[in-house]
Amino acid sequence: MITTIIYTIVCLVVLGLLFSVVLYLVAQMFKVEEDPRVDIVESLLPGANCGGCGLAGCHAFAEDVVKASSIGSFYCPVGGDAVMEKIATALGQEAVKTEPRVAVIKCHGTFDNRAKTNCFDGYASCKVMASLYSGDTGCKYGCLGKGDCVSVCKFDAIHLDEKRGIVEVDEEKCVACGACVKVCPKSIIELRPKGPKNRRVYVSCSNKDKGAIARKACSVSCIGCGKCAKVCAFEAITIENNLAYIDASKCKLCRKCIDECPTNAIWAVNFPLKVAVTPNKVEVQNPVVKNEN
Amino acid sequence: MEYIIIIISAVFVNNIVLSQFLGICPFLGVSQKVNTALGMSAAVTFVMALSTLATYLLQYYVLVPLGIEFLQTVSFILVIAGLVQMVEIILKKISPALYQALGIFLPLITTNCCVLGVALLVVNNEFTFGSDPHMLNLGQSVVYTVACALGYGLAITLFAGIREQLDLNNIPKVFRGVPIALIVTGIMAMAFIGFAGIV
């Protein structure tokens, strides 16, 4: 009996010894240097692998951040400043703060605002449509309404309103990763600063045609008349190619331009109710369903 | 002839994954891509052959003479763990690409039941290859082990091919990932039952 126990002990201890010695030697012989910080950074990242940072997923981000001398040019839109700060601390650097942003759709050409001129009969994708022609309405610049941006959004933050033929961003869910901006063939999505209390003013149109043509194509188009730019006391509005643009960093949210715009192309969102009775919003409340597709 | 029977039996008829239920976790885990699956099968084959060799010798030249067969589990797993870690360290140095591909699963080979499972089967079970029940000798053991590993490789490679194709398909959401993989495995097991009785 005792011998069995002794054999047991001897046998196992010898095995253990052998094991550790051999492993140690092998480990010494085949040593590989690896930057352990990559793993640390990766573990800090949200792991959504959305590519919103412009790199091929979170691991690539971690590798590049570690390699780079400063993290200034890196930003993870999903994790936001909080995560960037953590990474910065982990790497012993200062984080750069970025204003929180949100995607806005610079077009409001719903079915009742612009008429269809032809009927697209191909694969329902904005990219496919844009590769073939200017679109199924008179406006060559507006939303094609096939929802490429919807399907590319990893956060379910953008939705196609089938009845009105336009996409809408869910501000709560949008993390400003920019995937929709990249995919939209008409380049009508912009990441704009969220603004104080989420309030912002922007031109919800991308039409660069001359006023008359734009007007004919769509009833809420920006016709480049310039009234808004004139009325703006802060020089926040510029007109280029018959299209107004509001610089968010200059805009003080006074909303004078909104009343000035003859076509209701300027949008103000998240202001107290009073303003919600602008013609735009009225229309939002009574959507006229007219999808002829 | 006996070796052929051993091989056919271990690869097809009593496939280690599809009918013995060994090594399922890495089977499900490392089968996203055919290339990884191939790498994994190579690693498993290597580790299995090596560890069965070692454990066979350990069993018959240490444990049995000393009368401490009950130490099987502990000593076998220690040997296997050591081997795997060695392979891991060496692989990391020699082929970082393969190391990257197999990722965290290399250490998991240790906890791959099929390595320990086959090592135990070989020394504990009687087999009926070609003749009446008997214990395997060293040569047979190694051939059997390698055949088991090949069977594992076959199953995981076919499976990885299927999963690659499934990635292109529109699987209903709740079934994505493990459930569909299990269903595929189940149907593969069903298909492999066709080999029943061949040896």
Add this chain to the structure above:
Amino acid sequence: MGKLKLIIDGIIKNNPTFVLILGMCPTLGTTTSALNGMGMGLATLFVLVLSNMTISAIAKLIPEQVRIPSYIVVIAAFVTIVQLLLQAYLPSLYETLGIFIPLIVVNCIVLGRAEAYANKNSVIDSACDGIGVGLGFTIALTILGFVRELLGSGSIFGWKFIQGDGILAFILAPGAFIVLAYLIVLFRTVTAKKA
């Protein structure tokens, strides 16, 4: 953290079978009947609790390089103990579970919990985690065994309620995979609805 919550987490949120998808081999290999599944589950539970406790006690003393081998030796020792005990006092169960008893050593759950939980937490918490996960495993195996037995042999815990056989495929290998797949789907739908 509440001990009870730890245990319940192990059963639901970290369910080894339905969520973590670990320890698949015994899950599939021993569940031809509800009783077999339960036996396997309990054996694993036993090892899991003891090894979790031991490892959380000694984790701080172990150098990084030999962490895994040390854990494995500890786990293997407990498994062998279970093995010997079963062999001595429950020989018939020992025989049905066969090779899957020694294979508890390599059950990813045991090592997984050691790595993921026990080596960072206190002995008591680790024990609770072990109990929770072990129970989760046991319950899952029992359900799986129950379903397979029900469909495959037409019996419930050994009590036969139909004449003749059931749908044999369910106690063969294919049935194991397929039933588990559907149980996971069911588990996912149910827990998703709750969440």
Add this chain to the structure above:
Amino acid sequence: MAKESSFKNMVITLSVICFICSALLGVVYSVTKAPIEAAELAKINNAIKAVVPECNNNPSEEMMKVEGSVVYPAKMDGTIVGYAIKVNTSGFGGPIQIMVGFKADGTIYNTAVISHSETPGLGAKISDEIPTRTQIVGKNPAFSNLTVTKDGGEIDAITASTVTSRAFLKGVDTAHKVFVELQKQQ
């Protein structure tokens, strides 16, 4: 944090863990050794008891080997009343070990399956009550054709498990040969 991985640390830790574990195991083993052996013996004894007529010796102590098979003679007050013969045969899924009990006159008293790895639900039924066993009890292989009906014999196979049934009957046949040999030796 864990200790640093120096060579000395590694070796010592692992050795100590191995030492403690093996000591523990050795003790448990010593404690369970007896019950394990008892359990194994009980299994054999139960099987023997089930397959031979009532006896008052301890057949497992008088075990002998004949033609490679293990034979347990059952004696009533010193006279042989039967034999339990343990034979190996190979079934559908691997080896099958059965015990066949003969009365002294050569008729089958009973049979028992000690171990098998047949398919659950199919061949595995040999260890439950199966038609085969009840059909052969009381028969003498010397005078009956104990093969499955498909092979022209008189035994109904287990449904869909002809292979297992054949293996079983082959085992019975082997046991009978051993029995004949035993008779000759006497």
Add this chain to the structure above:
Amino acid sequence: MKRTFSIGGIHPQENNLSREAHIETFPVLDVAYISMAQHLGAPAEPVVQKGDKVKVGQVIGKPTGFISTFVHSSVSGTVKAVEPKGDLAGNPVMHIVIDVEGDEWCEEINRSKDIVREIPFSSEEILEKIKNAGVVGLGGAAFPTHVKLNPPKDKKAEYLIINGTECEPYITSDDRIMRERPDEIVIGAAIMMKALKVDKCYIGIEENKPEAIVSITRAASHYPDMKVVALKKKYPQGGEKQLIAALTGRKVPSLALPIEVGAVVQNVGTSLAVYEAVQKNKPLIDNVVTVTGNCVPQHRNFLVRVGTPFSKILNAIGGAPSDAAKFVSGGPMMGKAVANIEASTLKATSALLLLTEAETKRKEEGNCIRCGNCIDACPMGLEPYLLNKLSRIGGMYDELEKEKIHDCIECGCCLYSCPAHIPLLDIIRVSKAEVMNIMRNRSVKK
């Protein structure tokens, strides 16, 4: 056995309804809208201004890059505007709008119908003349012909291949010119042979145009180096890679130009334009346009001045029939659907096709049933079903490149033959563009 290419291809119903309609000269209208983007490559730059007087054949746009060419006025009159106008896809393109006044031609243009066989020019002179005449490929792509006829110095042309296959259903403009103007075509080919300094020329014509084969064979008998080959009917035989394979058995490697295997392919219409440019000094200002469709009462082949609005051509056949649901510029397989019927013809416009909803409306898309029809149909040996699946997942550019999506010639065989009516080519076209872009960026980086 007649020759053809070996992999893929389909047999759509021919419908050559207009093949017996003689070429009629389409009247000159009041206003011409001449696009500056009539060729592949950089658009031309206007050289006239509002109010300028122009004659027929006068240069109004000049090339702006290596792959670019001249644009000439197809009418005489006053420039009314130089402004962006919608092309047939509705996208804004610079146009020169000319109010037509009379029909005054530039003096150097020889308008006689006589056939001039003599080719007194050197290779360089020929190329110069072709360039100055703004000749582009009329086979569809409108690639500037002088560029194609001037291969890089390290590549040696061995064959000139004249593409008279006209493999698309419905279109008959090439058929008609081969039957009505065979001599000019053959001389044009001889001119190009001289420009390329090659001594072998194949003229490939599909067997469904027996009259064209006869007339071209007769005309080509003057030139021993020219060989007219009748080819089996199969779409897309006219694709240059397929035609080269059918005629010479050579395969143009992936991503390479035909010159890689020593071939230069030109359309019969181009050949005619080259003849007129070199022998008659006439720039490319008009071309033959087939107007047809099952729903159209009259099937016509018009010689149309460049810059004629589609709507006006439709008026000439009595307006668009009420059941016409789609206008296609070009053939039914490769042509572009017209979104803007006020757009006007270009140099390479070959047909105006009217299809009814029943003929053309896409059927509802089903699941791919892996029938393999698309694979069997693809003349490039690709797997359209796979390209489709990979594309839809998104981001699988490496895999798509491995599957050689860049080899797709956009022939449409796959979409045509899919029983599940999956819009294969719609999807492949977009991914192909993306993959090619990635490949280009990569080679630029290197």
Add this chain to the structure above:
Amino acid sequence: MARLLVSGAPHLHVKENTQSLMRDVLIALAPSLLVSIYFFGFSAIKLVLVGVISCVLVEYLIQKFIMKTKVTVNDLSATVTGCLLALNLPPSSPWWLVVIGAIVAIGIVKMTFGGLGQNIFNPALVGRVFLLISFPTLMTDWTIPESWFRTDVDAFTGATPLGIAKEGLAAGLTLPEIFAANEFTFREMFFIKAGGSVGEISALALILGFVYLLIRRVIKPHIPLIIVGTIAVMTGIFNLINPEIYTGPLFNIFTGGVLLGSIFMATDYVTSPMSVKGIVIYSIGIGVITVLIRYFGAYPEGISFAILIMNTTVPLLNKYCKPWRYAKEVKNG
């Protein structure tokens, strides 16, 4: 004039659609179906009806209530599956067996993978194999339930020729002895044979269906021809080596499900390889495995398993056997 349609080229498409292809398969199955109705009477009708209805119903219910997607039972693919499932069962099968098979085929094998075109395995075959391993007795019971045309039914009860041969061999007989004891004439095997699944009764009817599918260009001839060829060659060689225990080519081709399997099941688009190279490997594989199982395996019939086993290789074949690419050629080939 209505608004213009706009789309990318091409502007024409084939008239066929999924439904018409499936309809052609059903038409091609008609001769076999008629023969089996003639031979098995009401039970054949019953099995096919139950098969079709339960497959269609399962697909409908799953699409409508579980997946909540568009219901596409109109494409007739479930009908084909149901029909083939029924044709693959013994004529004496009870109706509930077909229902279980249909639930497995459509519910597990087709819909969980996403429906038409996305499944890896042949649904009808998995259904059959599932039943075979679950109900081995029922699935190998070849008694003929009734017959509408002959009275000497007794002559035709009993196992399939393959089963008889296998049993005989297992009992230690040689083939010539078995053949002597049982009459399997080529004529009977070709026109109508007893014993076997509902759909494999008449080789002639199956071949008629094959010809129809070829004429309608629904399938390419490669798969059936290569499978049958492989089986013929392999069994030919074995038969030459030892005619006592290895059955010959004619016997192997015209008994059991080889024709039904190779014409209708191995050709299923969804579960067969896409390229010709792949198809060749796939078909040879099926042939070889069929023969191996028939000669050496536990089952007398192997084509169902062989097709399923080769189904598992299809993704790999698709990955590594690409069609003959145009542009592979190097310069001046």
